[in-house]
Amino acid sequence: NPVVSPDGASVAFLRKEKEEDKPQVHAMRLDGGEAVRLTDLPLGAAAPRWMPDGRSLLFPVPLLAGFGSPEATRAELAARKERKVQARVTEDRVYRYWDRWLADGGIHHMFRVEADGTGLTDLTPGWTRPLDLEDPSSAFDVAPDGEIAFHSLAADPPYQEIRVAVFTLSPGGEPQPIWADGPPRQSRPRYSPDGGTIAFGFAVDYPAFYADRVRLCLHDRASGERTVLTADWDRSCESWEWLPDGRGLAFAAEDDARRNLFTIPAAGGTPEPAARGGWLTDPTPLDDGSVWCLHQSLSEPADVAIAAAGEVTRITAFNEALLGEIEMGRVEEVRFPGAGGDEVQMFLVYPPGFDAGRQWPLLHEIHGGPHGVSGDLWHYRWNAQAFAAPGYVVALVNFHGSTSWGNDFARCIMGAWGDLPTDDVEAATDHLVGRGFIDPARMAIAGGSYGGYLVAWLIGQTARYAAAICHAGVTDLLGQWATDLTHGRRYSFGGLPWDGLEDIRRWSPTDHTAGMTTPTLVIHGERDYRVVVTQGLELYGILQDRGVESRLVYYPDEAHWILKPQNSLHWYGEFLGWLGRHLKRR
Known part of the structure; x- marks a missing residue:
């Protein structure tokens, strides 16, 4: 996160000297010299910004809840290492986020430090609200007169809701919405x-x-x-x-x-x-x-x-x-009639050397969300070119519920996750088979998160696919009340566990398992708090009990995404290996 000073003479940035270190603020003159570390904070810092006069820097600093200074946080971290009890206790509704316990990551305070590393000052002492649960580096700005604006959770703990508000902070004042x-x-x-x-x-x-x-x-x-x-x-x-x-x-x-x-x-x-x-x-x-x-x-x-x-x-x-x-595969954009006759868009990525005169295996790469999109972008974790390279036609269907076509198109699947998107994927399959270059005996579906949900739903509805891959998939809607954010589930799933249970089960894949026969690869990370690991284990257990060919890949050190380089290579090997086993020419 490099930022150049107002006079253009210096650059400030975050740096970790060792992989296990926390990121600290550094500064370096652009006309030469070594970088100088300006902070030594127990949990590090987030992206810095120069104050308008160029004499100091502003940045968010995480501090443990209840230990609202760097010194108190440092002492508590040391004490935690010595404790025999590792139990976590909370009364918050929001207590985990993606792959971390919020109590472990701390609450970001706004700090200022002079450009020479002196005068470290907490500008929001006593602050108890997380700035941004994703990335605080874009959550704040500085006015020419020195006022600070930032967004943060709008309420103090216990965190029952996730309302977010914009606050301003004048020099020497208190944050005001x-x-x-x-x-x-x-x-x-x-x-x-x-x-x-x-x-x-x-x-x-x-x-x-x-x-x-x-x-x-x-x-x-x-x-x-x-x-x-x-x-x-x-x-x-x-x-x-x-x-x-x-x-x-x-x-x-x-x-x-x-x-x-x-x-x-x-x-x-x-x-x-x-x-x-x-x-x-x-x-x-x-x-x-x-x-x-x-x-x-x-x-x-x-x-x-x-x-x-x-x-x-x-x-x-x-x-x-x-x-x-x-050699990259050719990309084609296709539009076809989907659910209810609505136009649906998809990208096709063809394998290198594609010849329309022969038949090829098909892989549906189903995006997550569900309110996301299979966009015209390069994805390192789910790379369509890497999936096409072994000889597969990869289809990326932007089914009903996808973003980038307006609110109504995205919202229309609320309360019925498996309805319109299933029709869209099936219509895409029919469209591609009808073009003559897809082998209907060699087709597969794969997806992560909501994409994994749709895979689990589809294998309970049809046996037309030769293989399935369910990564971090939602398989039991009721079980998703164990997720990190339960707000909005009643609308996404169509009901509440105590009021509308039948509606929830109507679209829950593990309530519709009698027809599951598709060979399925199930992948999940232990530290996934968005789609908890029991979702994958439950599907795998059901498939095994039914005698369906299935394989479990379990990463104890990963969460919703597979991020570590060696694990990523292993993931691609398992993914492509499963396809190779089931989509080879018979």
Whole structure:
């Protein structure tokens, strides 16, 4: 997270000297010299920003709940190592998140340190609300006059709800919400170049519908008035930044399975496309009207690019030599009639050397969410090119419930997860078989998270697929009340355990196992708190009891995603090995 000082003389960044170390803030002069460590914090720090005068730095610092200083946190961490009892006790509804216990990770406070490493100061002493459960590095900004804005959980513990609000902090003051009774998910405050306005985003129907579109809003610091810039625009804004002249903002938004760049005037108007195609992220507007960004696609990993005059030019090529040794498969975009006759989009990735005159095995790569998208992007963990390379046609169907086609399309599967998406995947299979180059005896389905759910659901509904792979899949809807976030489950699943149990079971895969015969690979990580490991173990146990050919891959040191390099290689070996066993030509 490198940031250059206002005078352009120095750069600040996070650095770990050893893999097991916590990230600390460092600074280095750009005209030469060694990096100087500015902090020694027990749980490290998050991304720094320079204060406007360039004499100090601002950054979030995690401190253990109830131990609200670096010294107290350090002492408690040392004491915990000596304790014989490792029990965790909570009365919070939100107590875990993805792969960690929140009590272990601490509460981020805003700290400032002088550029020479002296004067470390906690600007939010006594703060008890997590800044951002995902990544605090984008959760805050600094105004030219030194005021700080950040988003954080809106309530003190015990954490029963997950409302998020934007707060401002004047020098020497206390954090104050800018919209105390506002929408439940406010995020990413950004000061205008003159400091008079804060741009931020908000979603309304959250957490009941977690994919509710994010609207872009302006808050006038002097009057307190708010202006919603995208009230009537049916796409979700992300990663907004002010144009250098302060007359508008640039931001990214999904549309039609791409992530494009847009600009919008601060005075109001319709968002205008700045660049389209592939997957464009992290916009940084420049004075000349161009926007620096990252660009990737299904055939290209991310590189730095410049968007100007509607065109995207990649200016780095970090993997060019390696990619030059690999033949990529051709990518085709297809639209076909899905559930209810609605148009549904999918990408096809063909194997190298594809010949439409012969028949090929098919692999459905089903995305998670369900409110996500199989976009035109390079995915390192579920790489469609790697799946196509052994000789498979890979289909990435953006079924009903997917994002980038507006709120209604995403919302329409609420309470019936297995309904419309099943029809869409089956219609895609029929469409591809009808084109003549797919061997109907050699077809497979694979997916993770919600994609794993749809795999588990499909194998209970049809025996047409020769193999299935269920990674971190939701298999028992009732069991998902053990997840880290239970908010909104009643809407996603169609009921509550005490009010609507029949509706939950209607769409729960493990309540529909009598027809399961498909050979299935089940993969799960022990530290997955979003889709708890019992979900995978339950499906595997049922398949084994039924005598269905099945295989369990269990990672004790992984969570929802397989992240460690050697584990990732092992995962790909198991994944492709299962396909090779069941999709080989007979």
